[in-house]
Amino acid sequence: AQSVAQPEDQVNVAEGNPLTVKCTYSVSGNPYLFWYVQYPNRGLQFLLKYITGDNLVKGSYGFEAEFNKSQTSFHLKKPSALVSDSALYFCAVRDGSDYKLSFGAGTTVTVRA
Amino acid sequence: NAGVTQTPKFQVLKTGQSMTLQCAQDMNHNSMYWYRQDPGMGLRLIYYSASEGTTDKGEVPNGYNVSRLNKREFSLRLESAAPSQTSVYFCASSPGPPSYEQYFGPGTRLTVT
Numbered sequence: 072a073q074s075v076a077q078p079e080d081q082v083n084v085a086e087g088n089p090l091t092v093k094c095t096y097s098v099s100g101n102p103y104l105f106w107y108v109q110y111p112n113r114g115l116q117f118l119l120k121y122i123t124g125d126n127l128v129k130g131s132y133g134f135e136a137e138f139n140k141s142q143t144s145f146h147l148k149k150p151s152a153l154v155s156d157s158a159l160y161f162c163a164v165r166d167g168s169d170y171k172l173s174f175g176a177g178t179t180v181t182v183r184a
Numbered sequence: 185n186a187g188v189t190q191t192p193k194f195q196v197l198k199t200g201q202s203m204t205l206q207c208a209q210d211m212n213h214n215s216m217y218w219y220r221q222d223p224g225m226g227l228r229l230i231y232y233s234a235s236e237g238t239t240d241k242g243e244v245p246n247g248y249n250v251s252r253l254n255k256r257e258f259s260l261r262l263e264s265a266a267p268s269q270t271s272v273y274f275c276a277s278s279p280g281p282p283s284y285e286q287y288f289g290p291g292t293r294l295t296v297t
Contacts (some may be wrong), residue, residue: 114288174226
Protein backbone atom coordinates (compact mmCIF):
# COMPACT_ATOMS: atom_id res chain seq x y z
CA ALA A 72 0.00 0.00 0.00
CA GLN A 73 1.13 3.57 -0.62
CA SER A 74 0.30 6.69 1.35
CA VAL A 75 1.27 10.32 1.78
CA ALA A 76 1.17 12.58 4.82
CA GLN A 77 1.22 16.35 4.77
CA PRO A 78 1.56 17.21 8.45
CA GLU A 79 0.61 20.89 8.14
CA ASP A 80 -2.88 21.97 7.12
CA GLN A 81 -1.70 25.56 6.72
CA VAL A 82 1.58 27.38 6.18
CA ASN A 83 1.81 31.15 6.51
CA VAL A 84 4.85 33.10 5.40
CA ALA A 85 5.73 36.69 4.56
CA GLU A 86 6.53 37.61 0.98
CA GLY A 87 10.24 37.29 0.31
CA ASN A 88 10.77 34.66 3.01
CA PRO A 89 11.59 31.01 2.32
CA LEU A 90 8.65 28.67 1.90
CA THR A 91 8.66 24.99 2.87
CA VAL A 92 5.75 22.55 2.54
CA LYS A 93 6.34 19.18 4.15
CA CYS A 94 5.53 15.73 2.79
CA THR A 95 6.36 12.22 3.95
CA TYR A 96 5.46 9.03 2.11
CA SER A 97 5.18 5.29 2.45
CA VAL A 98 5.51 2.79 -0.41
CA SER A 99 6.55 -0.82 -0.66
CA GLY A 100 8.59 -0.38 -3.83
CA ASN A 101 10.39 2.52 -5.49
CA PRO A 102 8.67 5.86 -4.88
CA TYR A 103 7.65 8.16 -7.69
CA LEU A 104 6.88 11.52 -6.05
CA PHE A 105 4.98 14.55 -7.30
CA TRP A 106 3.91 18.01 -6.21
CA TYR A 107 0.81 19.73 -7.55
CA VAL A 108 -0.66 23.18 -6.92
CA GLN A 109 -4.35 24.13 -7.01
CA TYR A 110 -5.59 27.69 -7.28
CA PRO A 111 -9.19 28.48 -6.23
CA ASN A 112 -11.83 26.91 -8.48
CA ARG A 113 -9.19 25.39 -10.74
CA GLY A 114 -7.81 21.94 -11.49
CA LEU A 115 -4.47 20.72 -10.19
CA GLN A 116 -1.32 21.87 -11.95
CA PHE A 117 1.83 19.75 -12.02
CA LEU A 118 4.85 21.42 -10.36
CA LEU A 119 7.61 18.82 -10.27
CA LYS A 120 8.43 15.16 -9.88
CA TYR A 121 11.08 12.78 -8.62
CA ILE A 122 11.43 9.49 -10.46
CA THR A 123 15.14 8.76 -10.18
CA GLY A 124 18.47 10.60 -10.26
CA ASP A 125 19.42 13.74 -8.36
CA ASN A 126 17.74 14.13 -5.01
CA LEU A 127 17.14 17.85 -5.61
CA VAL A 128 14.47 18.39 -8.23
CA LYS A 129 13.66 21.76 -9.78
CA GLY A 130 10.23 22.56 -11.15
CA SER A 131 7.91 25.30 -12.30
CA TYR A 132 7.61 28.83 -10.84
CA GLY A 133 10.92 28.60 -8.93
CA PHE A 134 9.90 25.63 -6.77
CA GLU A 135 12.19 22.77 -5.88
CA ALA A 136 11.92 19.63 -3.78
CA GLU A 137 14.41 17.39 -2.05
CA PHE A 138 13.99 13.62 -2.01
CA ASN A 139 15.29 12.08 1.22
CA LYS A 140 15.10 8.31 1.15
CA SER A 141 16.22 7.73 4.74
CA GLN A 142 13.57 10.09 6.10
CA THR A 143 10.99 9.10 3.43
CA SER A 144 10.37 12.78 2.78
CA PHE A 145 9.87 14.99 -0.26
CA HIS A 146 9.55 18.56 1.01
CA LEU A 147 8.64 21.37 -1.39
CA LYS A 148 10.68 24.58 -1.13
CA LYS A 149 10.91 28.02 -2.61
CA PRO A 150 13.71 30.39 -1.57
CA SER A 151 11.62 33.57 -1.80
CA ALA A 152 7.83 33.31 -1.65
CA LEU A 153 5.46 35.55 -3.63
CA VAL A 154 1.90 36.55 -2.78
CA SER A 155 0.88 34.76 -5.99
CA ASP A 156 2.17 31.46 -4.48
CA SER A 157 -0.84 31.44 -2.15
CA ALA A 158 -2.70 28.24 -3.07
CA LEU A 159 -3.41 24.65 -2.04
CA TYR A 160 -0.47 22.27 -2.48
CA PHE A 161 -0.68 18.51 -2.82
CA CYS A 162 2.03 15.90 -2.52
CA ALA A 163 1.43 12.58 -4.29
CA VAL A 164 3.19 9.23 -4.51
CA ARG A 165 2.96 6.12 -6.62
CA ASP A 166 4.64 2.84 -6.17
CA GLY A 167 6.78 2.31 -9.26
CA SER A 168 4.76 -0.74 -10.25
CA ASP A 169 1.34 0.86 -9.84
CA TYR A 170 -0.74 3.12 -12.10
CA LYS A 171 -2.41 4.87 -9.18
CA LEU A 172 -1.38 8.04 -7.40
CA SER A 173 -2.09 8.56 -3.72
CA PHE A 174 -2.53 12.19 -2.65
CA GLY A 175 -1.97 13.88 0.66
CA ALA A 176 -4.76 15.93 2.22
CA GLY A 177 -3.19 19.16 1.02
CA THR A 178 -1.51 22.19 2.61
CA THR A 179 -2.93 25.67 2.23
CA VAL A 180 -0.15 28.21 1.73
CA THR A 181 -0.81 31.87 2.46
CA VAL A 182 1.86 34.41 1.58
CA ARG A 183 1.23 37.84 3.11
CA ALA A 184 2.50 41.02 1.55
CA ASN B 185 -4.30 21.89 -27.67
CA ALA B 186 -7.04 21.99 -25.02
CA GLY B 187 -5.49 19.38 -22.68
CA VAL B 188 -8.14 17.72 -20.50
CA THR B 189 -11.69 19.00 -20.81
CA GLN B 190 -14.66 18.17 -18.60
CA THR B 191 -18.38 18.78 -18.97
CA PRO B 192 -20.44 20.05 -17.31
CA LYS B 193 -18.73 22.57 -15.02
CA PHE B 194 -21.59 22.63 -12.54
CA GLN B 195 -24.52 20.33 -11.88
CA VAL B 196 -27.29 20.08 -9.30
CA LEU B 197 -29.12 16.75 -8.97
CA LYS B 198 -31.91 15.50 -6.79
CA THR B 199 -31.37 12.29 -4.83
CA GLY B 200 -31.97 9.30 -7.09
CA GLN B 201 -31.31 11.07 -10.37
CA SER B 202 -28.63 9.84 -12.73
CA MET B 203 -26.04 11.66 -14.78
CA THR B 204 -22.84 11.17 -16.74
CA LEU B 205 -19.73 13.33 -16.39
CA GLN B 206 -17.75 13.59 -19.59
CA CYS B 207 -13.98 13.83 -19.93
CA ALA B 208 -11.80 14.08 -23.02
CA GLN B 209 -8.06 14.56 -23.58
CA ASP B 210 -6.23 15.51 -26.74
CA MET B 211 -2.71 14.61 -25.63
CA ASN B 212 -2.77 11.00 -26.86
CA HIS B 213 -2.34 9.76 -23.30
CA ASN B 214 -2.83 6.10 -22.50
CA SER B 215 -4.10 6.36 -18.93
CA MET B 216 -7.11 8.25 -17.59
CA TYR B 217 -8.45 8.75 -14.07
CA TRP B 218 -11.49 10.00 -12.15
CA TYR B 219 -11.05 11.58 -8.70
CA ARG B 220 -13.30 13.27 -6.22
CA GLN B 221 -12.10 16.11 -4.00
CA ASP B 222 -13.66 16.75 -0.62
CA PRO B 223 -12.46 19.32 1.94
CA GLY B 224 -9.60 18.03 4.10
CA MET B 225 -9.43 14.70 2.29
CA GLY B 226 -7.27 15.46 -0.71
CA LEU B 227 -8.13 13.64 -3.91
CA ARG B 228 -9.50 10.13 -3.83
CA LEU B 229 -9.38 7.86 -6.85
CA ILE B 230 -12.76 6.57 -8.02
CA TYR B 231 -11.83 4.61 -11.14
CA TYR B 232 -9.00 4.54 -13.60
CA SER B 233 -8.22 3.21 -17.04
CA ALA B 234 -4.60 2.19 -17.55
CA SER B 235 -5.13 1.88 -21.30
CA GLU B 236 -7.92 1.86 -23.86
CA GLY B 237 -10.21 -1.09 -23.20
CA THR B 238 -9.40 -1.51 -19.51
CA THR B 239 -10.92 -0.02 -16.36
CA ASP B 240 -10.23 -0.69 -12.68
CA LYS B 241 -11.64 0.36 -9.34
CA GLY B 242 -9.87 2.90 -7.23
CA GLU B 243 -10.27 3.80 -3.59
CA VAL B 244 -13.95 4.85 -3.61
CA PRO B 245 -15.80 3.18 -6.52
CA ASN B 246 -19.16 2.48 -4.87
CA GLY B 247 -22.06 4.26 -6.57
CA TYR B 248 -20.11 4.98 -9.77
CA ASN B 249 -19.50 3.35 -13.12
CA VAL B 250 -17.10 4.29 -15.90
CA SER B 251 -16.68 3.81 -19.62
CA ARG B 252 -13.46 4.22 -21.61
CA LEU B 253 -15.18 5.06 -24.86
CA ASN B 254 -11.96 5.34 -26.86
CA LYS B 255 -8.42 6.56 -26.22
CA ARG B 256 -9.60 10.16 -25.83
CA GLU B 257 -12.74 9.83 -23.72
CA PHE B 258 -13.46 8.49 -20.23
CA SER B 259 -16.90 9.04 -18.72
CA LEU B 260 -18.13 8.69 -15.13
CA ARG B 261 -21.74 7.74 -14.44
CA LEU B 262 -23.77 8.14 -11.27
CA GLU B 263 -26.72 5.78 -11.58
CA SER B 264 -28.66 6.95 -8.51
CA ALA B 265 -27.16 10.06 -6.98
CA ALA B 266 -26.90 10.41 -3.20
CA PRO B 267 -26.07 13.48 -1.07
CA SER B 268 -22.77 11.79 -0.12
CA GLN B 269 -21.71 12.18 -3.74
CA THR B 270 -21.75 15.96 -3.46
CA SER B 271 -18.17 16.80 -4.37
CA VAL B 272 -15.85 18.24 -6.98
CA TYR B 273 -14.92 15.69 -9.62
CA PHE B 274 -11.66 15.79 -11.54
CA CYS B 275 -10.60 13.86 -14.58
CA ALA B 276 -6.90 13.37 -15.31
CA SER B 277 -4.74 11.73 -17.94
CA SER B 278 -1.17 10.46 -18.02
CA PRO B 279 1.14 9.44 -20.84
CA GLY B 280 2.70 6.60 -18.88
CA PRO B 281 6.41 5.78 -18.79
CA PRO B 282 8.82 7.51 -18.72
CA SER B 283 6.61 10.51 -17.78
CA TYR B 284 4.22 9.53 -15.03
CA GLU B 285 2.73 12.88 -14.08
CA GLN B 286 -1.01 13.36 -14.44
CA TYR B 287 -2.67 16.30 -16.11
CA PHE B 288 -5.98 17.46 -14.68
CA GLY B 289 -9.15 18.92 -16.10
CA PRO B 290 -10.88 21.98 -14.59
CA GLY B 291 -13.35 19.93 -12.57
CA THR B 292 -17.12 19.47 -12.22
CA ARG B 293 -18.82 20.77 -9.09
CA LEU B 294 -21.72 18.44 -8.29
CA THR B 295 -24.37 19.05 -5.65
CA VAL B 296 -26.91 16.37 -4.77
CA THR B 297 -29.90 17.58 -2.78
